[in-house]
Amino acid sequence: MYGNDQCKVSNAPVPEPMGVICAAVYLIVMFVFIPIPFLEWIGHEAEFPHEKLLAVLSGLISISTAILLGFADDMLDLRWRHKLLFPTLSSLPLLMVYYVSGNSTTVIVPSIVRHLLQPWILLPITINISFVYYIFMGMVIVFCTNAINILAGVNGLESGQSLVISASVSLFNVVQLVRLESENSTGFWHHIISLYFLLPFTACTAVLFYFNKYPSRVFVGDTFCYWSGMTLAVVSILGHFSKTLMLFFIPQIVNFVYSTPQLFHLVPCPRHRLPKYDPKTDTVSMSVAEFKKSELKTLGKAFLAICRAVGMLHMEEFERTETVTCA
Template sequence: MEDREVLSKMNYPIYANVLMSVVSYFLTVRLIPKFRDMFIKGNLYGIDMNKKDGGKVPEALGVVTGCVFLITMFLFIPVPFTDYIFKNADFPHNEFVEMLAALLSICCMLLLGFADDVLDLRWRHKLLLPTIASLPLLMVYYVNFNSTLIIVPKPLRPWFGLSVDLWLLYYVYMGMLAVFCTNAINILAGVNGLEVGQSLVIAASISIFNLVELSGNVWKAHQFSLYFMLPYMATSLALFKHNWYPSQVFVGDTFCYLSGMTFAVVGILGHFSKTILLFFIPQIINFLYSIPQLFHLVPCPRHRLPRYNKETDKLDISVTVFKKSELNVLAKLCLWVFRTLKIVSWKEDKTGLVTCNNLTLINFILYMIGPTSEPSLTIILILIQIMSSVLAFMIRYPLASVFYDI
């Protein structure tokens, strides 16, 4: 009987959250078209360079989904605590503060993301802003948990023991996680529906992981994660409907920042900050592949999106051109590795002028399969995200049992 009561208390807020998420989906679907003309009049628009007509498309519509998501979460705040309120029980102030800190960090990134879309901030600001926005999370984590122990894999235990206390390094890691999540989605972009599509797959993967872990000892942490993931997926699905090819709206950096910080929030406060990286496998690959250009070892143009061919109505690799003699030793080493692995298009003339593809996962896929239509390319990239999530679950459960005592 007690188990049933606990299960009922555990499920009630989730049922309420599902209902509110459904409402937020239909509200967002209706709101986005109403804001399109308003954004264009305010000069918040872009030109879709992968279309023949290349008309004006409103930019930064992620702010609409972000606002609906936050309003839904604000209205949801009392729901998990109604039992404590009506029964005058000891109020769980630590859980309440966690939710407020999470919403504060997400709200900060929504504001900063919109500022980036309007003001076009520099890259150094894009690294600094998520770090600042993650500080409330880290403070709450320190006050409520302050657990910085990690379990050492079995093969390494003879040297390091059963566990290692990383102390300050663990907080540095969590801060860097917030920076990575917000920017990783942003740099894997450039075709209609990709930013929202990959984010939806990541959110769905996190939700499945939370549902599996609800029966475990730390079910409250995973329930907390679901509170955020369900309305996030609902509002993002509404945005995906308008952002899918041919895109009626662009999501902007606002959506990428919002998504990344939401994932970082649930990962840090849900106590699975290491597991969440498994759902970012394509983003990690894209980041590693992009390092020579991100760190300006190789010339990096402002836009690295694929090149559109008007005659075939297909996308092909976009390229960067540079003198081989102007590269430093580290750049030459990176490109030599890429060429040896045959993962880069490389053309060099007699004068040492090199033409190679821009170093993104999107261009790499086009390099492997050849010119492709935009919707087909987006589908391929989303399928890669889905297969990566399947791999992540294999690593998290069957493979982890080999290295850890689970």
């Protein structure tokens, strides 16, 4: 399996998808590591923390199914509706274990929200949103597994953003562990299990980034995108900081919002576009798409007008052919 790098002068084939190899190494390491956190309870069946073991196994099941989905996408080029359905199914083992373990579905209302709504509504400090929290976690999983895949197409971008996010989340876990101090503190185990999943992932991603950065010697493929997104979603749910994870995904959220007109066909623009390569200067520039103004829908026209006004869109109009070029 190979692909051609359209951001280079040379059109030599590049191995793809190397994300499968990294994911396989990651799973081997995680499977070998399973008994290590529970060595102190071996021989003490009555005190064995079965709920913690279930949490680890459910996370591995969800990650394994995400890797399978990514490999299927590499082979079969799945449609978008499948990319929304399969991650939802992959989340079920994790959410079921979260439910039967009696984990909290209470969220803290931000103080600024309570202050703004205080004249009209008196909100408590915490709210138990019950089943809605499971819907939110399912949406987090679906978003994360697709967010890395949407923001892609440049050498080192997929592996680079995953490396930055995983390293940042690892640092967040370490800071929380230092704050908690005692192993018996509430939440200590949650951040430990998050690091169990994150540290091998960060190491594998760092090696992959070394070969994937410009000029890339390998492509990561969709397998890596789904694997990385699911891993980050799993550690946030097991670590009980799924809302905090969204702060680390701000660039991906902005990219998703910016891409919605393309995803929902409000603008006749291809969804999969690469930067425009100039072989004379060996540089890349913004990609462009041409279409007729008559092809624009009302919401599409409004979106183009807003983005053009704030400088987020470069647009040229050709009156003779009634063609619009957007970048």
